[in-house]
Amino acid sequence: MCRATTPATNPYNLSFRSLVARYLVNKAIVACQTRPPSGAPPALPEEKLDGRNPVPRKYSAGPALEDLPVCIIGAGVAGLYTAMVLDDFDIPYEIIEASDRHGGRVHTYHFETPEKPKFHNYYDVGAMRFPKIKIMDSVFELFKELDLYDDEKVIEYIMDAPGNIKLFNGQKVISGVSDDETDPFHVSVSNGGTVPDEYLEFTYVKDNGEILVGVAALLAEAYDPFKKKLVENFEEGWEYLMQFDSHSTRTYLGQVKSYPFSVIDWMETMDTSTLTYDLAFSETIIDSIDFDYPAGPNDPPGTITKWACVDGGTSVVTDRMVEKISGKISYNCRVTAIAMDDPTSDNPMMKISVQDHEEYEDKKYSHVIATAPLSCMRTMDLDQAGLDYAQNQALRTLGYGPSIKVAIKFKTRWWEQTSSPVMVGGVSSTDRPSRIVVYPSYSRKDPEDANGVLMASYCWTQDALRLGSLINGKGTDSEKALLDIIYRDLAKLHGEDPQWYKDQTVDYHAYDWYHNQYSMGAYASFGPGQFSNMYPELTKPAAKGNLHFIGEATSTHHAWIVGALESVDRGISEIFIKEQRADLIERHEKKWEQGEAEHGDTAKLQCLRGILGV
Ligand SMILES: Cc1cc2nc3c(=O)[nH]c(=O)nc-3n(C[C@H](O)[C@H](O)[C@H](O)COP(=O)(O)OP(=O)(O)OC[C@H]3O[C@@H](n4cnc5c(N)ncnc54)[C@H](O)[C@@H]3O)c2cc1C
Structure with missing residues (x-):
């Protein structure tokens, strides 16, 4: 997850990440078209295909799409959006959901409030905020389609607020009050820390004259050469970046930039969560272009991006999606296997197995849209689903x-009322175990005496693994210990005694996404080399073109709802291409061509790779 400043000028019609994705897919296709050294014929046609025409028919016709349902595995955003699109085309489907609720990683938890009206007694356990930048357009389009604007459900999410606190190395800085010192957190050698003094004073001047100091300057110094090259000439820039694709951010900063260990450690502490710098360097650069486009000489200093959230919680979105779709969801149905009904057929129908539901054994589907996280897909028996080596490896x-x-x-x-300073929205951050405290943006209009819900800790990476080990159920000793840690951190941030926060507590809710059996992790988090190598394999279908990997992880914008939506457009395209339905392709094309997914020739060739298994 990224913080965002409004990109200066992005000349592309699609996000930078999608440009990269299309490039990667094209490279994979060219590799399949190139005659291997053995002299065997190339698997894919070498000529370019016209996106509008059907792929060359190399397989028998199956039942019409209208006659056999599509199986949608998972009722998260991707599964529900797939249903909405299939409804538009009058194509029958069934949604099979393992848990007892829809929404998946969209999950608003409502506290019980017997004594008072509910007000804003909830928090978003999963997705909670949406930057108002071009990349996110399809999310806001969906909000429109679900009448969320008409019903005034889309409200401001306050990302930074005056009074937000930074507490690092025991030193507190309050935003807008005491944040202009060079070494406020006493990390420099001369202040008793380990960071050589010159790095705290390191400055970087952006092309538009904006001066950055310290961590921001060191990051810009490392990232900007790549960003500028990519923006000037994508192919050359990409080839240059790929020379470092096996690097994590940490190894790049250490081995290539020669930043000392203590400097990298300090940068990571201030910039993000613990060990995030072990993730792919190239991913960081791609994200950085989309969220912080390099400023040209005439660009004004980056203005702060506005964010939005949904009044009532993000589950309002998925609840409305469920109201909108015509099909029903079968809850408590865990898919345990996906298979081709006849693996020897050149165009098999699909079947699934569902735990404790034998009735599914006799059912046949035209296609399977699998939106379960890949981590969960791994638990399914896919031996008869025709995945190739690269796809199995990716899973x-x-x-x-x-x-x-x-x-x-x-x-x-x-x-919001008695704390000093008063806090309405925004986040406080610390190197203490809680790491991030999120103040609700939405409750300020509630009656003064209403309860309130504070997201007292939001962690990723190693910080999350550690606190996550304490999340073992309400009332357990470990959760008591967890709360004590959080009370201590709140006391350090806000000044009262830990006991005061304990006495103020009515209830709490703790959630660990890695120990959620229906996601087995929070979101895709690509390691060095993974995106460039895996994306082209995950975005081609398996099972001779009839099994489609959809969902957040198989999209260009993983870890965001928008990624889940984009992946659906790709999956639907794959189905129409495979079924040679020029009529449907044309109707879907407008949306698809404007979207972030591969399009035209590329989608067709990807689909062909899936059909041919290459
Ligand atoms: C902590 C957190 C914070 C986030 N913050 C944001 C944010 O602020 N903004 C944003 O845009 N995005 C955010 N995201 C990401 C966003 O929530 C996801 O990208 C999106 O919801 C994923 O949707 P999906 O449909 O791809 O997957 P999911 O929502 O995971 O849906 C998959 C469904 O498959 C089901 N399933 C799993 N296994 C099986 C099985 N064997 N059989 C049948 N069904 C199965 C699951 O129960 C689930 O319902 C956040 C995510 C997390 C975890």
């Missing part, structure tokens, strides 16, 4: 990051 090795959230329902909204 096994793709990283899923951990994340935890702990929300506490307090008797009063003390952070």
